[in-house]
Each structure stands twice: as structure tokens, then as C-alpha cells.
Amino acid sequence: xxxxxxxxxxxxxxxxxxxxxxxxxxxxxxxxxxxxxxxxxxxxxxxxxxxxxxxxxxxxxxxxxxxxxxxxxxxxxxxxxxxxxxxxxxxxxxxxxxxxxxxxxxxxxxxxxxxxxxxxxxxxxxxxxxxxxxxxxxxxxxxxxxxxxxxxxxxxxxxxxxxxxxxxxxxxxxxxxxxxxxxxxxxxxxxxxxxxxxxxxxxxxxxxxxxxxxxxxxxxxxxxxxxxxxxxxxxxxxxxxxxxxxxxxxxxxxxxxxxxxxxxxxxxxxxxxxxxxxxxxxxxxxxxxxxxxxxxxxxxxxxxxxxxxxxxxxxxxxxxxxxxxxxxxxxxxxxxxxxxxxxxxxxxxxxxxxxxxx
Amino acid sequence: xxxxxxxxxxxxxxxxxxxxxxxxxxxxxxxxxxxxxxxxxxxxxxxxxxxxxxxxxxxxxxxxxxxxxxxxxxxxxxxxxxxxxxxxxxxxxxxxxxxxxxxxxxxxxxxxxxxxxxxxxxxxxxxxxxxxxxxxxxxxxxxxxxxxxxxxxxxxxxxxxxxxxxxxxxxxxxxxxxxxxxxxxxxxxxxxxxxxxxxxxxxxxxxxxxxxxxxxxxxxxxxxxxxxxxxxxxxxxxxxxxxxxxxxxxxxxxxxxxxxxxxxxxxxxxxxxxxxxxxxxxxxxxxxxxxxxxxxxxxxxxxxxxxxxxxxxxxxxxxxxxxxxxxxxxxxxxxxxxxxxxxxxxxxxxxxxxxxxxxxxxxxxxxxxxxxxxxxxxxxxxxxxxxxxxxxxxxxxxxxxxxxxxxxxxxxxxxxxxxxxxxxxxxx
Numbered sequence: 001x002x003x004x005x006x007x008x009x010x011x012x013x014x015x016x017x018x019x020x021x022x023x024x025x026x027x028x029x030x031x032x033x034x035x036x037x038x039x040x041x042x043x044x045x046x047x048x049x050x051x052x053x054x055x056x057x058x059x060x061x062x063x064x065x066x067x068x069x070x071x072x073x074x075x076x077x078x079x080x081x082x083x084x085x086x087x088x089x090x091x092x093x094x095x096x097x098x099x100x101x102x103x104x105x106x107x108x109x110x111x112x113x114x115x116x117x118x119x120x121x122x123x124x125x126x127x128x129x130x131x132x133x134x135x136x137x138x139x140x141x142x143x144x145x146x147x148x149x150x151x152x153x154x155x156x157x158x159x160x161x162x163x164x165x166x167x168x169x170x171x172x173x174x175x176x177x178x179x180x181x182x183x184x185x186x187x188x189x190x191x192x193x194x195x196x197x198x199x200x201x202x203x204x205x206x207x208x209x210x211x212x213x214x215x216x217x218x219x220x221x222x223x224x225x226x227x228x229x230x231x232x233x234x235x236x237x238x239x240x241x242x243x244x245x246x247x248x249x250x251x252x253x254x255x256x257x258x259x260x261x262x263x264x265x266x267x268x269x270x271x272x273x274x275x276x277x278x279x280x281x282x283x284x285x286x287x288x289x290x291x292x293x294x295x296x297x298x299x300x301x302x303x304x305x306x307x308x309x310x311x312x313x314x315x316x317x318x319x320x321x322x323x324x325x326x327x328x329x330x331x332x333x334x335x336x337x338x339x340x341x342x343x344x345x346x347x348x349x350x351x352x353x354x355x356x357x358x
Numbered sequence: 359x360x361x362x363x364x365x366x367x368x369x370x371x372x373x374x375x376x377x378x379x380x381x382x383x384x385x386x387x388x389x390x391x392x393x394x395x396x397x398x399x400x401x402x403x404x405x406x407x408x409x410x411x412x413x414x415x416x417x418x419x420x421x422x423x424x425x426x427x428x429x430x431x432x433x434x435x436x437x438x439x440x441x442x443x444x445x446x447x448x449x450x451x452x453x454x455x456x457x458x459x460x461x462x463x464x465x466x467x468x469x470x471x472x473x474x475x476x477x478x479x480x481x482x483x484x485x486x487x488x489x490x491x492x493x494x495x496x497x498x499x500x501x502x503x504x505x506x507x508x509x510x511x512x513x514x515x516x517x518x519x520x521x522x523x524x525x526x527x528x529x530x531x532x533x534x535x536x537x538x539x540x541x542x543x544x545x546x547x548x549x550x551x552x553x554x555x556x557x558x559x560x561x562x563x564x565x566x567x568x569x570x571x572x573x574x575x576x577x578x579x580x581x582x583x584x585x586x587x588x589x590x591x592x593x594x595x596x597x598x599x600x601x602x603x604x605x606x607x608x609x610x611x612x613x614x615x616x617x618x619x620x621x622x623x624x625x626x627x628x629x630x631x632x633x634x635x636x637x638x639x640x641x642x643x644x645x646x647x648x649x650x651x652x653x654x655x656x657x658x659x660x661x662x663x664x665x666x667x668x669x670x671x672x673x674x675x676x677x678x679x680x681x682x683x684x685x686x687x688x689x690x691x692x693x694x695x696x697x698x699x700x701x702x703x704x705x706x707x708x709x710x711x712x713x714x715x716x717x718x719x720x721x722x723x724x725x726x727x728x729x730x731x732x733x734x735x736x737x738x739x740x741x742x743x744x745x746x747x748x749x750x751x752x753x754x755x756x757x758x759x760x761x762x763x764x765x766x767x768x769x770x771x772x773x774x775x776x777x778x779x780x781x782x783x784x785x786x
């Protein structure tokens with residue numbers, strides 16, 4: 001009743017091929033953007049920014065990146081943590097080497113640096129597939145973290161090997177450092193998420209996205225119909241790493257402000273982002289957001305429910321968090337192996353024919 | 359519509375924290391889960407129990423009841439940030455996260471929010487320079503003091519000179535473990551010993567290659583900057599290669615019962631630094647048992663009472679509450695704010711009389727914080743483990759660190775921080 005295409009007539013190609021062809025969907029999308037842009041910045045405080053929105057938005061970018069590589073192009077990667085570290089260290093080096101460079105360009109450039117590194121580590125994908133490729137990217141993870149621990153140049157020879165982000169601003173609004181306001185940080189990340197999600201959505205609908213999906217579905221057949229596997233696979237690695245690098249740069253400079261490679265960008269990060277993509281839905285933009293929301297917001301919500309509402313002691317609650325979240329992951333994957341995005345799609349299908357299902 | 363409202367308000371409460379005032383709030387950013395839980399639990403027990411003791415015995419601090427806000431960090435920096443943000447609105451007076459990584463994260467945040475951090479014996483060493491780090495305190499000693507004192511002890515053992523000797527540093531490959539490197543490098547130049555660095559990755563269960571290297575290099579002394587399971591594994595490995603235990607010296611975070619007990623008799627003779635006395639032969643423990651543990655009010659199951667890390671947690675709480683008392687005296691109000699708390703920390707003096715009054719006479723070194731010096735006098739003792747008796751005991755007096763090496767390093771590091779963050783020096 002709410003969600004249906006009946007009565008919507010498309011009179012041009014542009015209308016026909018828009019991202020959200022159904023009016024209700026389109027308005028929902030506008031609504032989310034308006035709330036995110038015009039409502040949340042005015043009510044956000046430190047807690048909501050640092051515990052809820054920043055991690056959600058930043059992980060959503062990382063999940064988008066990994067989804068391009070794993071979900072759309074079918075190349076399994078366990079190097080996400082390492083590539084996030086490349087983004088973080090690139091942004092640190094850029095920020096300290098060029099203090100006058102605007103933080104916006106720092107983040108973008110960090111993305112390009114990571115894209116370069118990602119392409120390099122993507123080269124084995126031309127020869128190896130599946131689990132074997134996963135192992136090759138795992139090597140990237142360990143190598144990169146080792147590198148950032150070992151070579152002092154990357155952390156400007158600081159005493160602890162930790163990198164701390166200096167204060168940087170856009171105009172008069174501080175984005176990083178101690179003077180930054182939650183609204184500025186949130187809007188900065190929101191802008192990146194919006195731009196990158198928009199680009200990702202349109203990339204995956206276009207020629208390049210179709211060639212990724214062809215490679216994913218059957219690489220030999222794709223080659224026969226004229227998809228160049230070299231270009232398709234390496235472009236997927238490059239673009240995916242760009243996203244992951246931007247996420248890593250934001251993660252370090254805007255969200256945490258100080259990181260050490262072993263803890264912040266461990267193999268754990270690679271797994272969490274991979275779980276986001278799998279739980280959210282492989283090959284779905286919405287899935288990246290749903291997965292990030294699930295993995296980031298659920299623990300916070302559960303903690304607050306158990307500790308503040310039920311008054312449990314914090315350690316018991318922390319243990320139960322693991323149990324409940326693990327249980328929910330299994331539940332969702334049994335109910336819908338294709339992730340939360342597929343659940344959402346099914347719901348939409350049901351809504352279209354409601355109340356007269358056949 | 360009412361139903362929707364209820365759902366929305368329920369959802370909102372899921373994320374929101376309601377502020378309650380009219381008490382002195384001490385947040386406890388503890389970790390009772392995760393790979394470092396075994397060390398986090400006794401510390402958190404001691405920390406929280408001491409506040410319970412004050413509430414039960416004295417009715418709080420200066421008439422104000424104390425409320426402890428607990429939050430589980432799992433030694434994870436992201437969770438630490440979440441904990442900080444969710445507890446700071448409750449009027450938290452001072453943060454003691456017991457994690458160098460989380461401390462680094464909180465240093466700029468706490469300065470912006472005007473809440474002091476007390477990182478006793480951990481955190482950023484250059485936080486000792488109060489001219490730059492207005493909101494950070496790390497008395498009674500820092501990692502660099504520890505490195506210097508460990509070297510001093512090694513020098514005493516080898517007859518006053520370390521020339522030509524080899525010292526290996528086995529360290530947790532994180533900001534925490536890397537802290538002493540700079541000082542040890544400076545010291546190795548000064549005393550002409552050879553330093554080799556052996557990082558151990560989180561969580562530290564896998565150390566075979568490091569100990570193989572030690573077997574090959576045969577260092578005269580091994581220093582260890584470990585935490586959690588890494589400590590006990592290292593002590594076991596040292597025993598396996600028959601390294602003389604009395605030449606194996608851990609930092610104060612590598613010197614608890616948890617670390618030596620798993621190795622059994624093989625750990626006999628292992629040494630570590632200590633910023634306070636081991637054991638429970640102090641009057642405060644009688645009160646602790648009487649008012650808290652025996653009444654069943656303890657934060658934990660009571661099995662950790664009297665252990666080194668329990669005492670460490672208690673000591674952290676003692677310093678915080680003594681600073682709060684100092685702040686109450688300075689400002690003449692009992693309901694202090696975090697800003698007043700900072701003044702209390704900066705003017706904190708732990709004298710023999712004061713410690714005797716608390717029931718911890720001779721427990722820890724005396725120190726006095728000043729505007730410039732947020733790190734105390736930098737003294738620590740060496741304790742040794744007796745595996746037969748199952749006790750730690752002091753084998754030296756409290757020793758002072760080599761200020762001529764450490765001071766310039768601290769000034770250089772804090773000057774770099776000040777330059778990066780446009781901080782003007784205070785106390786001039």
C-alpha cells in the first residue's frame with residue numbers, strides 16, 4: 001500500500017533509470033538525507049558523535065569499500081585493517097608534512113595513497129582466487145602493520161610509535177584535535193559517506209560495476225564476453241582500497257585522534273568489516289550501511305540496555321553482549337543467508353503486494 | 359500514537375545516559391573481560407573497594423558520598439572512548455583508564471572537557487611536565503623512571519658498571535611497551551651497554567622466536583614491559599632456557615602474582631619494579647576486610663584482596679581520594695568539580711604522616727606534586743618473588759631515577775606535543 005509503483009509513470013529514460021524508481025523509496029531517501037544534514041547536527045553531543053555516529057559512518061565507508069571488492073567483484077580480502085592503517089598513516093604524514101593542506105584534501109589524498117597500495121596487493125588476484133587470495137591479502141594485513149611498527153619515519157619517530165592527529169579545520173570549524181565540535185566532525189564524515197555512497201551506487205550500476213559482477217559470477221565467461229580481468233580486478237582493488245583508506249584516515253584523524261597500529265588496525269578490524277559486509281549483504285550498498293549499523297550500534301545499544309536499564313554489572317553485561325550478538329548473527333544468517341539487505345528487499349516485495357498477496 | 363512514543367522514548371533511553379548529581383563521581387574504566395582481564399580484575403576490585411570502604415566507614419569524602427560509575431573497556435581504545443563519553447556527563451572527577459592506549463586518546467579530549475587524568479605509572483611519560491600537560495598526572499613514577507631504576511639495579515648487580523654488558527628489552531608491541539625504549543637508548547649510550555629490542559605482539563602468548571633470539575644473544579639482563587598473559591608466558595620461557603631469574607627484571611606492570619604463579623617454582627628469583635609495597639600487612643586492609651569484604655560489599659569475589667594488583671588499584675583510589683580531599687581543603691567546599699579536582703591533584707602531597715593516617719604507612723614513596731611536576735619524584739623499589747613462600751618482598755629501598763637523562767627527554771617530548779597543539783607553557 002505504502003510502497004508500490006502503481007500509478008507512477010516514467011516518461012523519460014532518466015526517470016526510468018534513477019536509483020530509487022519508486023516514489024516512496026525516493027522520499028524515504030530524501031528524508032534520511034534531510035534528517036542527517038539538517039536535524040542531527042543541531043542535536044548531536046559528544047556522546048552521540050563519538051560513540052554512535054562517527055563509528056557508524058566511518059565503518060559504513062569501510063564496509064562500502066570492502067563490499068565493492070568482495071560483494072561486487074568477488075575477491076575475498078582480509079587486508080582491510082592493513083589498508084585502513086595505510087589511510088591513517090598517509091593522513092598523518094600528510095597532515096604533519098603539509099600543515100596548511102586542508103583536511104578535506106588530506107583525507108582524499110590518503111584515499112589515493114591507499115588505492116595505490118591496494119592495487120599493488122591486488123596483483124596476486126590475477127593469478128589466485130578464493131581462499132588463496134584471502135591468504136595473500138592476509139599477508140598484506142600483517143606486512144603493513146609490521147611496517148608501521150618497524151619504520152620510524154611513518155610515525156615521525158615518536159617515543160611510543162603512536163600517531164596523534166594535530167588540530168585541523170575547514171574554515172573556522174575544527175574537524176580534528178581537541179577543539180573540534182561533535183557537529184563539525186559528524187558533518188564532515190556525513191559528507192564523505194554521502195559522496196562515497198553516491199559514487200559507489202553509480203559505479204556499480206555502470207559499465208565498470210557490471211564488469212566486476214561478471215568477474216564475480218564467472219570469470220572465464222566474463223573474459224569470453226570481453227571483460228578484461230586485469231582492469232576489472234585491479235580497478236576493484238584500487239577503488240575498494242580508496243574507500244577503505246578514506247575510512248582509515250577518518251578513523252584516525254576525526255574519530256580516535258590517536259592510534260597505534262597493532263591495536264587499532266589489527267586483523268580484528270579486517271574481520272569486523274568483513275562481518276559487516278556478510279551480515280549486511282554482499283553486493284548491496286544498503287547492506288554496507290545495515291551491516292555497519294548492526295556491528296557498531298548493537299553493542300552500544302545492548303550495553304546501555306543491560307547496564308543502565310537492567311542494572312547488570314558491567315562485566316556480566318560485556319560477556320552477555322558477546323553471546324547475544326553472536327546469537328543474533330547466527331539467527332540472521334540462518335533466516336536470511338543473503339544478509340540484512342535481502343531481508344529488507346523481501347520486506348519491500350511483501351509491501352508491494354500487501355494487502356492482497358498471491 | 360502513544361505506542362510509537364513509547365518506542366521512541368525506549369529507543370532514546372537505550373542510547374542516553376541520565377545525569378545524577380549531588381555525589382562525588384569517580385568513574386572506573388575497568389576491564390574484567392578480554393585478554394587483559396586477569397590483570398584488570400584485581401586492579402578494578404581494589405579501585406572500587408576502596409571507594410566502598412570510604413563510603414561505609416567515613417560516609418564518603420568530607421561528608422559527600424562517593425559514587426563509582428563503572429564502564430567496561432576490555433582494554434580496547436574504541437570502547438574506552440565510548441566509556442569516556444558516556445561517563446563524563448555524570449560529573450566524573452578524574453579518569454584512571456589503566457591503559458596507555460586509552461590514556462593517549464583521552465589526553466586531548468580531557469583537556470577540552472576540563473577533566474583531569476591520573477595515569478599512575480602508565481600513560482604518556484611526558485605528561486609529567488605540568489607546564490604543557492595541565493590536565494594529566496602520572497605520579498608516583500613514569501615508565502622512564504622505571505627504565506632508569508631498572509638499569510640502576512642492573513648496574514648495582516654488576517658492580518657499578520654496565521660497560522660491555524648486554525641488556526635485552528622484551529616489550530609489548532604497543533605504545534605501552536615502546537615507552538621505555540627512548541630512555542633505554544639514552545642510558546645505553548651513557549653507560550655503554552648494548553641494548554637489543556624484542557617486541558612481542560598482542561596478546562603475547564607467542565614468544566618462541568623472541569626467546570630463541572635471547573638464547574642466541576645471551577644478554578646479561580632482560581627487562582620486560584609486559585601486560586596480561588605476556589608476562590607469565592615470558593617468565594615460563596625464561597625458565598625454559600634456564601635464564602638466571604635474578605637478572606630478569608619486569609616493570610611494575612609485570613610484577614604481580616598472576617605473572618609468576620603459572621611458572622611455579624621456575625619463577626623463583628624473578629624481579630620486578632614496585633611503586634608500592636607488596637602484601638597486605640597494612641592497617642587499611644584490616645578496615646577493608648571489616649567494612650567491605652566481610653560484609654559482602656566487595657566489587658569482586660574477594661579472592662584478589664591483598665595481591666599486588668589489588669593494592670595497585672587501591673593505591674590509585676587512595677591518590678584520587680587524597681587529591682579530592684586536598685581540593686576540598688583548597689576550595690573550602692565539599693562538593694568539588696573536576697576543575698577543583700585538578701587543583702587538588704596538582705597540590706597533592708603524600709607524606710609519611712598522611713600515609714600513616716590512611717593506614718598505609720611505608721606503603722609507597724612520598725612525593726609532592728607541583729605545577730611543573732605532575733609525576734612525583736620518580737622513585738621505585740625492586741621486589742623479588744619467592745616461589746617457595748609465594749610472596750613478593752622488597753630487596754632494595756626506594757631508588758630515584760636518573761633525572762639527568764630523563765628530564766631532557768621529557769622536555770623534548772612535551773615541547774613537541776606543545777608545538778603540535780599550540781599549547782603555551784604554564785607555571786612561569
